[in-house]
Amino acid sequence: MKVSWLITGIVFLALLIPISISFYNDYQVFSRGYIVDVVVTRIPRSIGAKGSVFMKFKMGEKLYDKKIGASMSRFYHVGDKIKLKYLIIHLVISSKI
Secondary structure, three states, X not given: OHHHHHHHHHHHHHHHHXXXXXXXXXXXXXXXXXXXXXXXXXXXXXXXXXXXXXXXXXXXXXXXXXXXXXXXXXOOOXXXXXXXXXXXXXXXXXXXX
């Protein structure tokens, strides 16, 4: 009985640590990041697909990609200028501004 609780606790902690790090990085972007204008360079069209796709965009002279929901891909077009929140330290880019 005690062993099962111990194993459950260890599994819970093993899952909690990566999730906590991810949330911390997102928090840093939201609190310390700044808004930048980027240009969409490629967006896959996924008709009827569920899940997510990767939108490619250009910031400065570098190309980056951002995972977005498949249903959101119909709202963006190549050449669109959008605003993203960016923090270079964590290399996390968020469009939830």
